[in-house]
Amino acid sequence: MERKKQESADNSQGENAGTESRSPSFFSRLFGARSSSQPSGVQPARVQPVEATTAPQEIERMAVGITSCGYHVPFCRLEREKIGQAWARRTGKGERAAIYFDEDALTLGLEAAQRCIEDKGKSGIDGFYFASASAPFRQRSSASFMAAACDLPSECETSDFSGTIRSATSALRAGVDALSSGRLSRVLIAAGEVRDGQPEESEEEWFGDAGSAVMIGREGVIAEILGCASRSDDLLDEWRRDTDGFIQTQSSRFATERGYQANLVAVGQTLLKKHNVQPQEIAKVIIPSPDGRAHVNAAKKLGFQDAQIQSPLFQEIGACGSAAPLLLLAAALETAKPGECLLLLSYGEGADGVLLRVTDEISKRKLSGSLSDHLSEKRLYPSYSIYKKMRSYFAENEDGPELSNVFLAKEEKQNVRLYGTHCLHCGTRQYPIARVCISCKNHDSLQEVPLERTGSVFTFTRDHLYVAADSPTIMGVVDVDQGGRLYLQMTDVDPEDVRVGDQVVLTLRRRKEGPTMHHYYWKCRPVR
Amino acid sequence: MPYSIKDQVAVIGVGCIKFGDNFDQGYEEMAVEAAFAAFNDAKITPDQIDAAWLGTYSPAQGHGKAAVSLGDALRLYNKPISRVENFCATGTDAFRHAVLAVASGIYDTALVLGVEKYKDRPGRGLAREGVHPYHHDGSTAPGLFALAATRYMHTYGLTRETLAKVSVKNHYNGSLNPKAHLQRKVTPEEVLTAPIVAYPFGLFDCCPTTDGAAAAIVCRADLAKKFRNDYILVKGVGLSVTSGRPFMDPNFDYLGFKATQYAAAQAYEMAGIKDPLKEINVAEVHDCFTWTEITNYEDLGFAKKGEGAKLIEEGRTALTGDIPVNPSGGLKSFGHPIGASGVRMVYEIVTQLRGQGGERQVKDPKMGLVHNVGGPGAVSCVAVLGQP
Numbered sequence: 001m002e003r004k005k006q007e008s009a010d011n012s013q014g015e016n017a018g019t020e021s022r023s024p025s026f027f028s029r030l031f032g033a034r035s036s037s038q039p040s041g042v043q044p045a046r047v048q049p050v051e052a053t054t055a056p057q058e059i060e061r062m063a064v065g066i067t068s069c070g071y072h073v074p075f076c077r078l079e080r081e082k083i084g085q086a087w088a089r090r091t092g093k094g095e096r097a098a099i100y101f102d103e104d105a106l107t108l109g110l111e112a113a114q115r116c117i118e119d120k121g122k123s124g125i126d127g128f129y130f131a132s133a134s135a136p137f138r139q140r141s142s143a144s145f146m147a148a149a150c151d152l153p154s155e156c157e158t159s160d161f162s163g164t165i166r167s168a169t170s171a172l173r174a175g176v177d178a179l180s181s182g183r184l185s186r187v188l189i190a191a192g193e194v195r196d197g198q199p200e201e202s203e204e205e206w207f208g209d210a211g212s213a214v215m216i217g218r219e220g221v222i223a224e225i226l227g228c229a230s231r232s233d234d235l236l237d238e239w240r241r242d243t244d245g246f247i248q249t250q251s252s253r254f255a256t257e258r259g260y261q262a263n264l265v266a267v268g269q270t271l272l273k274k275h276n277v278q279p280q281e282i283a284k285v286i287i288p289s290p291d292g293r294a295h296v297n298a299a300k301k302l303g304f305q306d307a308q309i310q311s312p313l314f315q316e317i318g319a320c321g322s323a324a325p326l327l328l329l330a331a332a333l334e335t336a337k338p339g340e341c342l343l344l345l346s347y348g349e350g351a352d353g354v355l356l357r358v359t360d361e362i363s364k365r366k367l368s369g370s371l372s373d374h375l376s377e378k379r380l381y382p383s384y385s386i387y388k389k390m391r392s393y394f395a396e397n398e399d400g401p402e403l404s405n406v407f408l409a410k411e412e413k414q415n416v417r418l419y420g421t422h423c424l425h426c427g428t429r430q431y432p433i434a435r436v437c438i439s440c441k442n443h444d445s446l447q448e449v450p451l452e453r454t455g456s457v458f459t460f461t462r463d464h465l466y467v468a469a470d471s472p473t474i475m476g477v478v479d480v481d482q483g484g485r486l487y488l489q490m491t492d493v494d495p496e497d498v499r500v501g502d503q504v505v506l507t508l509r510r511r512k513e514g515p516t517m518h519h520y521y522w523k524c525r526p527v528r
Numbered sequence: 529m530p531y532s533i534k535d536q537v538a539v540i541g542v543g544c545i546k547f548g549d550n551f552d553q554g555y556e557e558m559a560v561e562a563a564f565a566a567f568n569d570a571k572i573t574p575d576q577i578d579a580a581w582l583g584t585y586s587p588a589q590g591h592g593k594a595a596v597s598l599g600d601a602l603r604l605y606n607k608p609i610s611r612v613e614n615f616c617a618t619g620t621d622a623f624r625h626a627v628l629a630v631a632s633g634i635y636d637t638a639l640v641l642g643v644e645k646y647k648d649r650p651g652r653g654l655a656r657e658g659v660h661p662y663h664h665d666g667s668t669a670p671g672l673f674a675l676a677a678t679r680y681m682h683t684y685g686l687t688r689e690t691l692a693k694v695s696v697k698n699h700y701n702g703s704l705n706p707k708a709h710l711q712r713k714v715t716p717e718e719v720l721t722a723p724i725v726a727y728p729f730g731l732f733d734c735c736p737t738t739d740g741a742a743a744a745i746v747c748r749a750d751l752a753k754k755f756r757n758d759y760i761l762v763k764g765v766g767l768s769v770t771s772g773r774p775f776m777d778p779n780f781d782y783l784g785f786k787a788t789q790y791a792a793a794q795a796y797e798m799a800g801i802k803d804p805l806k807e808i809n810v811a812e813v814h815d816c817f818t819w820t821e822i823t824n825y826e827d828l829g830f831a832k833k834g835e836g837a838k839l840i841e842e843g844r845t846a847l848t849g850d851i852p853v854n855p856s857g858g859l860k861s862f863g864h865p866i867g868a869s870g871v872r873m874v875y876e877i878v879t880q881l882r883g884q885g886g887e888r889q890v891k892d893p894k895m896g897l898v899h900n901v902g903g904p905g906a907v908s909c910v911a912v913l914g915q916p
Contacts, residue, residue: 401661415662431776432663438777459682459782461674462727466666472727475666477675477775477782487775489666500682511665521662 064179065221066356069330070115070190070213071371072108073097073317075492075528077378078387080205086384087200092292094315097208098381099194101393101469102491102509102523105132106142108211108323109192110149110508114453116188116215117150118368125152125215127178127187129159131167131322133348134194136518138242145520146190149508151417151450157184165238165288165321166348167191168212172326173228173352175216186217193321196391198246203238206291207247208318212326222365223333223342223356229271232350235259256294263351264298268343271353272302279303283340283358284332286310288324288347298345316375329356331371338362369528377528379494393469400512400519413448415521418506420484421446429483453506455480455524462495474498478524480506492525503527532798533631538752538759539913540745541570542875547740547863548709555591555645556601562741562868563602563641570745570755577745578635579608583622583642585615585866588649592867598641608635612867616814616902617767618642619742619870620909623898624765626746627911636748642872643741644865663773670726670734670817673904675775677728677819679782684834686822688728692719693840694818695732695860701847702857704887709738709863733818738863742872760878763895763912764801766794772906780905783834787908788827788901795910796829801895804829805851808912809893810880812873814900815858821845825853828899828910852890855880866902870909873898877913 077095084091099108109130128150130143143158159174161167168191175187190213197203216225237255240247249255264287272279279285285304289295292314299309310332312324320327325346332342336358344354381387413419413433420431425445428437436443455478462472474490476498490498491509504524511519543565545558553561567574584592591597595609612622619642626638659667680686696716702708714732722731752759768790771777792804801807813828815821825836830851839845845853856862856876859869877896879885894915901908 403661428778430778432660432773438771439779459675459679461671461678462724463666463668463671463674464723465668465670465725468666472724473666473671475671475675477679479778483778485776485778487663487667487773500678511662519662521665 062218063221063224064176064216064218065224065359066214066329066333067217067220067222068116068119068215069326069333070112070119071327071330071374072111072115072211073375074099074103074108074209075377075379075525076100076381076390078381078384082381082384082387083205091205095380096205096318097210097316097320098387099209099391100491101390102511103194103209104136104510104518105134105192105194105211106130106136106146107192107507107509107520108194108209109142109190109213110146110211112192112211112213113146113150113188113190116213120215120220122150122152124186125156125188127157127159127175127184128152129161129171129175129187129189131161131171131189131191132193133162133165133167133240133321135160135162145416148412148416149520150188164348165193165324166346166350166352168322169325169344169346169352169354170230172214172216172354173230176225176228179216179218186215188215189213189326191322191326193323195319195321196246198248201249203247203249203251206319208320210317210320210323210327212323212330214326214329220361221359222362223336223358226341226355226357227271227275228355229267229274229353230350231263231267231270233259233263234349251290256290260290260294260347261298261301264345264347265301267351267353268302268345271343271355275355277341277355279308281341282308282343283336284308284310284342286325286328286332286342286344288312288319288328289314290319313375333358333362334367334370336362374528390469394510394513394518397469398513398515399467400514402515403517403519418451418453418522419448420451422449422483429480431484431486451484452481455486455504455506457498457500457502457504458485459500460490460498462498476504476524478504486522489523490525491523492528532764533627534763534798534800535761535916536631536749537627537746537762538749539762539874539878540747540752540755540759541566541568541572542742542744542878543567543569544707544742544872544875545740546707547738547865547868547872549647550739551647553739554648555589555597555643558645558739558741559598559601559641559643562643562743563639566639566743566745572637572745572755574602574604576637577604577607577639578637579626579629580604580639580641581622581626582609582611583619583640583867583871584611584644585613585618586644586646588645591645592643614902614909615907616816616866617870617900617907617909618867619872620874620898620900620911621767621870622867623744623870623874623911624767624909627762627765630746630748636751638746640744640746640871640874641741642743642868642870644867645739646737646865647739663776668726670729672775673817673820674726674729676782676823676904677817680819680823681728683783686819686837688720689716690837690841691728691733691818691822692716694815694821695719697840697846698815698821698854698858698860699732701855701888702861705857705862708857708861709736709740710857710861729817729819735816735859735864738865740863740865740868740872742868742875744871744874744878758882759916760881760913761916763914764795764798765912766791766798766910767908768794769907770905772903774903774905784823784827785901785905785908787903787905788824788899788910791908791910792828792899795912799912799914801912804897805831808851808895808897810855810877810890811851811853811897811899812856812858812876813853813897814902815854815860816864818860820901821853821858824899824901828897847888847890855885855888855890870898870900873900874911874913881913881915
């Protein structure tokens with residue numbers, strides 16, 4: 001059994017990477033390719049991957065790294081000045097990304113994860129990690145539910161990382177270790193965050209909501225992970241007790257300098273020193289910013305110049321907690337060139353650092369759209385009151401059903417994994433799962449199949465009668481690509497912009513709130 | 529050809545209460561008023577009733593869940609009574625059950641009672657019991673029919689201006705009917721500028737939420753003369769059920785309702801009707817929303833597919849037209865207490881065939897049609913009534 005596994009691993013290397021990848025000069029070849037494409041002013045790094053020193057046998061295998069990035073910034077934003085108007089005070093510029101009533105940390109992370117799956121497929125994913133400090137359940141694995149929504153098999157291991165806004169990079173470190181040890185081969189890491197500051201305090205405007213994800217593996221790596229570092233520091237900066245509805249903070253120069261800056265600088269220096277890299281050899285340093293300024297001081301303290309600092313998208317999104325590191329990494333990778341090194345740092349009760357090197361693969365990838373396009377499509381909340389209503393609607397309106405776990409388990413395949421049935425006799429795909437074909441009436445020819453998650457609007461209505469957080473509710477009849485027809489609410493859309501024939505993407509969202517349970521079901525949204 | 533019950537069953541009495549916001553009448557009080565109006569009309573006593581069918585779609589507040597709601601209201605005990613619930617076709621289907629039972633020879637007489645009390649419950653009358661908690665979440669009655677209207681308008685270029693004409697016509701008819709819920713005329717401008725309920729339907733494209741009750745007494749045709757000379761005969765009935773999840777049926781084109789087409793085909797075959805446009809003289813059809821009436825014209829065979837709008841544009845379905853539709857004011861103006869509606873339509877057609885329609889009487893009708901469709905398109909029931 002063991003030997004067979006080894007053979008298949010060797011085969012996959014041979015098929016996908018060619019014979020060159022197994023030669024001892026693998027890394028030196030990469031160095032050569034990189035130096036020719038370095039931008040001026042940035043020196044090539046003499047970086048040794050962790051595997052090369054700590055596990056020599058790993059040289060035989062392809063390096064671990066990022067194979068795909070995903071992100072999802074809520075369609076809705078709130079201009080910071082709207083918060084100022086509500087409290088009659090001055091505020092900063094820009095907007096904060098803000099969830100719609102049907103979103104939470106889980107749905108934001110799932111959207112981002114789905115983007116990775118759209119990009120690279122889901123075959124062979126054997127790990128799914130979810131990171132968030134604002135997961136919708138105190139007890140219930142978001143990762144397990146999300147893995148089901150991604151239709152990953154039960155054999156796929158799931159883990160939830162929580163408790164700190166550093167949780168996404170902690171999940172990334174864990175994933176890298178699982179891959180480096182050979183235990184897992186392809187891990188999807190999603191992060192989602194919904195951030196509520198104390199009303200009237202600055203954090204309310206600085207915070208933002210977002211989702212992000214990375215797929216890591218050994219094949220098709222666009223950014224090799226050269227090493228990780230981490231440190232812990234229980235300095236009280238921001239926190240949430242089990243009873244708190246908002247994030248508590250003691251933000252001050254003390255917290256910024258002795259907490260944020262000191263930990264980021266320390267972990268950054270450790271990583272650079274360990275891999276013998278100088279700051280000028282790094283193309284981009286990526287640091288989430290709590291306020292749009294502090295990251296600059298931290299980066300400069302590490303020896304970086306302005307041009308090397310990745311924008312934290314503070315004006316566009318805000319400080320989006322666990323979602324920020326992977327989202328900003330995705331942003332940096334959009335413009336990165338083969339051979340460039342990136343330093344990703346993340347803060348929260350200590351700090352994590354990840355050193356990456358961009359590979360030639362990056363020039364092969366085809367992006368369906370850019371982050372700036374994604375950010376430019378938005379709806380501005382007309383008022384602070386409406387923004388607040390969208391955040392609290394489900395907590396205040398529990399008019400959904402109480403469902404039994406028997407029902408939920410029986411229907412998971414169709415309701416969460418989105419399976420329908422395909423008729424082997426006449427070819428009709430249909431939903432929900434049926435035993436008799438709706439077209440040819442055959443009763444033993446139906447096979448359960450996963451439906452595609454894209455489609456087009458066959459017909460729709462704007463319903464003002466249905467009671468919801470936002471009106472009208474757009475109901476669409478959607479013809480799913482490759483067959484099957486669904487009846488779905490539409491979200492993230494201007495109601496007046498919906499037309500018959502519109503292309504849509506399916507997205508799992510919060511539905512009516514049950515007395516003791518969050519309910520999720522599919523909606524559709526425009527391609528974005 | 530299936531066995532036909534044409535001319536074997538007579539309608540000898542009908543009753544209908546004033547429809548509307550009947551705040552001071554409970555479920556049982558409405559049921560009693562309608563039933564005794566029908567008893568008096570037929571000159572029959574309750575103990576002469578052999579069997580009864582109750583049509584109620586939305587049970588609530590302890591009423592309408594089972595046949596006992598009819599039995600307790602009328603103190604009609606120790607009789608065979610059944611409750612019928614079949615979406616918006618509930619009332620017509622209750623009538624159909626009674627007709628078929630009498631035609632079978634098991635019973636000489638039967639009572640059909642449709643009753644619905646919507647104004648005593650919260651939630652805008654949007655009872656959604658028994659639907660899938662996820663798959664149907666977000667649906668409302670206007671929203672479901674609006675899906676069809678959107679697709680139909682996209683395909684055939686029908687406009688909201690034409691839809692408005694249906695509303696104007698039915699409101700006009702309702703203004704002449706003392707039992708209608710909304711007895712007022714509306715202008716096309718009012719219809720088009722009213723708030724949108726579910727696009728493309730505005731407020732005046734939608735029937736109201738209404739309380740009401742109606743009753744009919746049927747008996748063996750050969751016994752009808754014992755009760756009255758101007759009885760009306762049942763010429764044919766039909767019922768058709770298709771998918772209750774039309775929005776998930778990949779074959780559904782949303783351009784009309786097969787349930788109506790098949791129910792009408794059954795009733796027409798029994799009645800021997802070949803050309804419904806010529807042979808039907810008056811029709812009460814299911815105008816829950818303005819577009820529904822347009823597609824009904826087509827599905828009932830009054831117009832070709834895609835050409836239903838011509839009938840309303842040319843005034844042919846007005847009281848003075850060659851095929852008057854909804855002289856009562858329709859669901860639009862008379863109101864639509866679901867279980868009561870079908871029986872109320874039987875009341876209207878019998879009234880028209882007897883020539884007792886007053887200001888809204890159409891000219892010398894010989895054959896009339898009752899039609900309901902619900903779901904949308906999941907179920908339809910049609911009855912054809914005529915002079916002996």
